[in-house]
Amino acid sequence: MNKDIFVKLLQERRYxxxxxxxxxxxxxxxxxxxxxxxxxxxxxxFRLIPKEKAADVFANMExxxxxxxxEALSEKELKEILNDLYMDDTVDLLEELPANLVTRIxxxxxxxxxxxxxxxxxxxxxxxxxxxxxxxxxxxxxxxxGQALAHIKKTGIHKETIYTCYVIQQRKLLGIVSAKDxxxxxxxxxxxxxxxxxxxxxxxxxxxxxxxxxxxxxxLLALPVLDTxxxxxxxxxxxxAMDVMVEEATEDITKxxxxxxxxxxxxxxxxxxxxxxxxxxxxxxMFSSIITGTIITRYEDAFAAIPLLVSFIPMLMDTGGNCGxxxxxxxxxxxxxxxxTFHDFFRVIWKEFRVSLIVGVVLAVxxxxxxxxTYQRAGMAVVIxxxxxxxxxSAKLLGCILPMCAKKIGLDPALMASPLITTIVDASSIIxxxxxxxxxxxx
Amino acid sequence: MNKDIFVKLLQERRYxxxxxxxxxxxxxxxxxxxxxxxxxxxxxxFRLIPKEKAADVFANMExxxxxxxxEALSEKELKEILNDLYMDDTVDLLEELPANLVTRIxxxxxxxxxxxxxxxxxxxxxxxxxxxxxxxxxxxxxxxxGQALAHIKKTGIHKETIYTCYVIQQRKLLGIVSAKDxxxxxxxxxxxxxxxxxxxxxxxxxxxxxxxxxxxxxxLLALPVLDTxxxxxxxxxxxxAMDVMVEEATEDITKxxxxxxxxxxxxxxxxxxxxxxxxxxxxxxMFSSIITGTIITRYEDAFAAIPLLVSFIPMLMDTGGNCGxxxxxxxxxxxxxxxxTFHDFFRVIWKEFRVSLIVGVVLAVxxxxxxxxTYQRAGMAVVIxxxxxxxxxSAKLLGCILPMCAKKIGLDPALMASPLITTIVDASSIIxxxxxxxxxxxx
Numbered sequence: 001m002n003k004d005i006f007v008k009l010l011q012e013r014r015y016x017x018x019x020x021x022x023x024x025x026x027x028x029x030x031x032x033x034x035x036x037x038x039x040x041x042x043x044x045x046f047r048l049i050p051k052e053k054a055a056d057v058f059a060n061m062e063x064x065x066x067x068x069x070x071e072a073l074s075e076k077e078l079k080e081i082l083n084d085l086y087m088d089d090t091v092d093l094l095e096e097l098p099a100n101l102v103t104r105i106x107x108x109x110x111x112x113x114x115x116x117x118x119x120x121x122x123x124x125x126x127x128x129x130x131x132x133x134x135x136x137x138x139x140x141x142x143x144x145x146g147q148a149l150a151h152i153k154k155t156g157i158h159k160e161t162i163y164t165c166y167v168i169q170q171r172k173l174l175g176i177v178s179a180k181d182x183x184x185x186x187x188x189x190x191x192x193x194x195x196x197x198x199x200x201x202x203x204x205x206x207x208x209x210x211x212x213x214x215x216x217x218x219x220l221l222a223l224p225v226l227d228t229x230x231x232x233x234x235x236x237x238x239x240x241a242m243d244v245m246v247e248e249a250t251e252d253i254t255k256x257x258x259x260x261x262x263x264x265x266x267x268x269x270x271x272x273x274x275x276x277x278x279x280x281x282x283x284x285x286m287f288s289s290i291i292t293g294t295i296i297t298r299y300e301d302a303f304a305a306i307p308l309l310v311s312f313i314p315m316l317m318d319t320g321g322n323c324g325x326x327x328x329x330x331x332x333x334x335x336x337x338x339x340x341t342f343h344d345f346f347r348v349i350w351k352e353f354r355v356s357l358i359v360g361v362v363l364a365v366x367x368x369x370x371x372x373x374t375y376q377r378a379g380m381a382v383v384i385x386x387x388x389x390x391x392x393x394s395a396k397l398l399g400c401i402l403p404m405c406a407k408k409i410g411l412d413p414a415l416m417a418s419p420l421i422t423t424i425v426d427a428s429s430i431i432x433x434x435x436x437x438x439x440x441x442x443x
Numbered sequence: 444m445n446k447d448i449f450v451k452l453l454q455e456r457r458y459x460x461x462x463x464x465x466x467x468x469x470x471x472x473x474x475x476x477x478x479x480x481x482x483x484x485x486x487x488x489f490r491l492i493p494k495e496k497a498a499d500v501f502a503n504m505e506x507x508x509x510x511x512x513x514e515a516l517s518e519k520e521l522k523e524i525l526n527d528l529y530m531d532d533t534v535d536l537l538e539e540l541p542a543n544l545v546t547r548i549x550x551x552x553x554x555x556x557x558x559x560x561x562x563x564x565x566x567x568x569x570x571x572x573x574x575x576x577x578x579x580x581x582x583x584x585x586x587x588x589g590q591a592l593a594h595i596k597k598t599g600i601h602k603e604t605i606y607t608c609y610v611i612q613q614r615k616l617l618g619i620v621s622a623k624d625x626x627x628x629x630x631x632x633x634x635x636x637x638x639x640x641x642x643x644x645x646x647x648x649x650x651x652x653x654x655x656x657x658x659x660x661x662x663l664l665a666l667p668v669l670d671t672x673x674x675x676x677x678x679x680x681x682x683x684a685m686d687v688m689v690e691e692a693t694e695d696i697t698k699x700x701x702x703x704x705x706x707x708x709x710x711x712x713x714x715x716x717x718x719x720x721x722x723x724x725x726x727x728x729m730f731s732s733i734i735t736g737t738i739i740t741r742y743e744d745a746f747a748a749i750p751l752l753v754s755f756i757p758m759l760m761d762t763g764g765n766c767g768x769x770x771x772x773x774x775x776x777x778x779x780x781x782x783x784t785f786h787d788f789f790r791v792i793w794k795e796f797r798v799s800l801i802v803g804v805v806l807a808v809x810x811x812x813x814x815x816x817t818y819q820r821a822g823m824a825v826v827i828x829x830x831x832x833x834x835x836x837s838a839k840l841l842g843c844i845l846p847m848c849a850k851k852i853g854l855d856p857a858l859m860a861s862p863l864i865t866t867i868v869d870a871s872s873i874i875x876x877x878x879x880x881x882x883x884x885x886x
Contacts (some may be wrong), residue, residue: 028660156627179600183599238664246692250776267531267782275805278769279801282769314735322728322865323703326702329700330709333696351709351714351717
């Protein structure tokens with residue numbers, strides 16, 4: 001649906017047609033269409049969305065647009081939407097809203113919802129508690145499949161998922177029954193006879209990244225969240241897990257490029273904010289790289305005697321940096337996907353050592369040959385070849401050791417990526433290079 | 444479950460206990476436990492897995508272990524497993540197996556399955572067709588909800604998902620009914636009256652990454668796959684989409700570090716293979732960075748006159764590289780998530796220009812001041828400050844332009860990441876630096 005056509009229909013007050021269009025459109029697409037409207041058009045268009053779709057559209061809008069609507073809508077309209085919103089979407093909304101609008105929402109919620117919201121808001125950011133929903137289907141063990149299906153028919157419509165049902169007695173989670181089991185089992189079988197009692201669950205404080213990993217590992221639609229007493233307090237559904245996985249990958253990628261991550265998209269972040277997220281890292285790295293410069297000046301005599309030495313500095317530094325980044329990136333990603341742990345420390349080092357030997361020799365031979373053929377200087381070829389081998393080995397070892405150590409001491413391994421590795425490897429490659437050069441040329 | 448205990452039980456032939464343990468364990472956990480066994484133990488242990496769980500365990504095993512089992516199991520055992528495997532898992536298996544074992548699998552499959560398998564194997568890698576399954580629940584529009592539920596009870600058990608049902612007439616997809624709709628609607632309502640006719644679908648040739656994006660965008664459990672005639676040929680389920688998203692992120696991250704991506708994990712790839720995936724990029728980058736070295740030698744006289752000039756080279760090169768990587772990484776990720784497109788070309792450039800002005804000035808002032816205070820040389824401070832501003836701006840512009848252009852001409856934007864950007868920016872920052880230095884110092 002093209003925005004211009006839509007705005008035209010609105011301006012010409014052809015509300016019936018607008019309604020018809022909104023009626024056949026998907027809620028997600030309506031939400032992204034509304035994203036292109038100005039504030040006044042937005043409230044007008046939103047009111048034309050069919051009632052049963054409004055909450056779904058609202059949940060899919062960007063937080064800045066949600067704010068505009070919360071401000072523009074009447075209390076009655078707001079109540080209707082909140083009624084249809086799932087608990088986790090309401091909490092997401094509140095986390096992004098300015099304080100005065102938060103009050104509006106809480107006022108429009110019933111006392112019971114308010115209590116749940118406050119509890120959910122108190123879970124630490126990035127925890128399972130902060131992304132879970134409290135709306136799930138609960139069954140009793142003594143029900144028959146037929147009774148359970150009747151119960152779901154009556155109560156299921158307002159639950160975020162009805163495909164995983166939780167068998168509960170005194171809030172304790174006894175087992176799990178899938179809708180598939182219910183739909184393919186005879187009506188008079190007891191729930192306790194078909195429920196799965198080997199339950200995979202997380203606690204309210206489990207990191208949301210781990211929650212996503214569990215969901216993916218076991219191909220689950222939802223994962224129960226237990227409190228510290230082992231009682232069921234909510235569930236995390238697969239769609240939230242998908243979002244978490246994409247967000248976490250984005251966060252890692254961003255950090256690996258020395259940028260403080262943001263949950264907003266590129267264009268949502270202002271130029272000032274972009275600068276703020278990049279400058280601290282650049283300053284640290286810039287001042288660190290001065291060390292390399294200082295090391296170079298110590299060898300002033302060497303490159304005064306053989307000026308050609310200077311011309312290989314960028315090549316050595318870049319190659320070292322690239323080799324280190326390759327290793328650190330593979331290890332950082334391996335750690336993020338639980339494929340590499342600190343237990344593998346020596347296994348990783350041994351592997352990277354063998355890889356770096358192969359890589360080092362190939363680079364050394366090809367570049368050594370090139371230098372010999374270009375300059376006819378065997379000494380220089382040997383210096384570069386030896387420096388390359390040593391640089392590649394040290395860069396790759398640093399590249400794999402640093403992320404694993406970071407993880408071990410509780411730092412984010414993603415910080416040990418290309419920029420930092422490059423800066424450290426720069427210094428070491430210069431030292432290696434001039435050490436070998438002064439030995440070979442007796443400087 | 445600890446592997447050692449398990450092996451002990453096996454060796455002491457306490458098969459009853461082993462069976463009991465396997466009975467309560469989750470299929471995914473059994474699969475990863477089996478991963479630690481040697482080939483003989485593996486076949487022995489696998490035979491003790493409860494029949495109804497065996498296929499699920501098999502589908503979750505690494506492909507190297509699957510090969511071992513396909514070789515070790517009897518034709519009858521193999522048939523049983525293949526019978527319970529979903530079509531997409533069978534195809535995954537075949538794609539990884541050596542040719543002689545592929546024949547074993549095809550021999551053990553029925554003629555109808557063989558036909559389906561061959562069709563699925565022919566879809567291009569990375570297409571929706573290659574990851575879809577052909578087992579879904581199909582309903583007729585004229586059925587009542589009660590009849591539909593009875594149909595599912597009879598046929599649903601062997602379908603990969605029964606939660607999204609497809610309403611079909613003459614293989615044409617008319618609409619979609621969710622299990623939730625079926626479970627919460629009266630039994631005598633007609634399917635055609637409750638089916639959703641605004642269908643989100645993909646074609647067999649759609650890139651699997653786009654499929655995953657669609658599933659995530661619309662929070663769907665499954666997505667129908669249509670052939671070129673618009674007929675339904677299969678579905679892609681959310682669990683496959685999750686895997687695709689994680690794989691694609693890994694692929695991007697790996698490419699961004701100048702490593703050819705692999706679908707295997709870090710440890711599954713041999714040292715030789717690791718080296719092979721890294722060397723080509725390193726060679727290209729190494730020989731490219733020689734250009735920078737050559738540029739430096741052109742200014743031999745300049746740094747002979749003022750040796751201090753050389754010591755700032757690493758700092759300028761690193762800062763330029765880091766600035767360029769920051770921009771390129773954010774744009775590459777934005778493109779991958781469909782948040783940035785080529786249409787935003789000038790919007791991105793304008794944003795990065797403003798960001799780089801702020802960043803450049805901050806870096807220039809802080810480093811200029813430091814140099815002035817350290818060396819008491821105003822001229823040098825000015826040269827470095829000006830060089831920094833110019834380097835930061837050119838690096839950030841290059842960093843955002845290259846990935847967008849790559850996307851436009853059909854290259855993978857992830858190739859325009861840190862390593863390549865760094866190499867290009869190195870040369871440009873050196874040129875900027877010496878240009879400014881020769882002007883200021885009249886060299």
